[in-house]
Amino acid sequence: MSLVTLDIITPERAIFHGQVTEVILPGELGQMGILVGHSNLMTLIRAGELIAKSADGERRFAVASGFAEVTASSVVVLVDSGEGVSDIDVERARRALAAAESRSLDVAAASSAELEAHQEELARARNRIAIFERSSRA
């Protein structure tokens, strides 16, 4: 079976590189599954769960927003942050969420860029917690 090369890269380091059979991306316009031979595509990614399926099972990653570059034989995902489900520091995410939520009270005067950054922060923390809880239930 032909495979897709998947790279997941954050500004600080590469977190995954390997051959997979299918990638499910949390695209800006909804989830999308990528198989080998996909047409060339550049898409925004929002905070969510990225699933890499391969012969030995699937690996799940919590990723923040970013973008992905898809070609017939490769998927390169560049995200602001991300980690495998087992590496999620859920306590830290909860603290980040609490901190972000308590700050949201005084954003009336904030600029749109600040609001956007704040939304990002909330989404990132919520996403990590959601994925962590889903995986610990399973």
Place this chain on the structure above:
Amino acid sequence: MPSLKAIRNRIKSVKNTQKITRAMKLVAAAKLKRAQDAVVASRPYAVRLRAVVASLAGSVDPELYPLFRTTPTPKRCLLIPMTSDRGLAGAFNSSVFRRTEAFLRDHKGSYEEIGVAPIGRKGREYFRRRGTPVYTELRDLMSGPNRGSALAVAAELSRLFTTGEVDEVYLIFNEFKSALTQTVIVEPLLPLSADKLAGQGASTAEMKYEPNREELLGKLLPRFVQSNVLRALLESQASELGARMTAMDNASKNAAEIIGTMTLVMNRARQAIITTELMEITSGAESLKG
């Protein structure tokens, strides 16, 4: 000739200093390894992002993006010298200061105003002492260079730029070559140059964009600025540790040399005392024989 006791004390104090410089060298060497790894680990993202931004920059209207805004006659320029919080790092900080001063001197006439916004405690203290107007102080880098600190710096600089408070932003930092050599470079951060980027863009194959090119580039540009800041911060950190390691290695060697010379002097002094005593004894015995 100084007394034997004075020499012994001096040797002891140099030995203590040497212990400290040696320890600092070892600590810097251990941290340097990690810092270098961080520089290397951050490269794939930067390279990839640059390639994508470059490929998009050529095919959209740069007028749409505030980060591309160029001013025909830039009035206000902002310099970001990156320094360390701690000293004893050889020429690390002073070479950044020298480069910054040179820039201020050379471009005095080209801008109405040149501001300085240093990163790092040493930089803040230096420019405050020199009376150079400090535009804004970029703090909160205590956690070290990571995405969070790069984001904070990039966001602040982008804000100053897009609101028109400054027209150009330059980063001045040490680029890491090796533990022995670091070169200070001045890198324009803002405005981003659409032409320069487009020149580097590879010819893109047939590509579909979601949601569309314009929005995609709009989301990528802030990240691109952030990635450039992160790179500078990481290079600067690795350079600081490299410079400190080299400086402390030299200091340890110098201390060893001083100890060597002082020991020689001490032995000579001791020998002189023994010889004098012997002379006194023999001459005393001679006189008794009479």
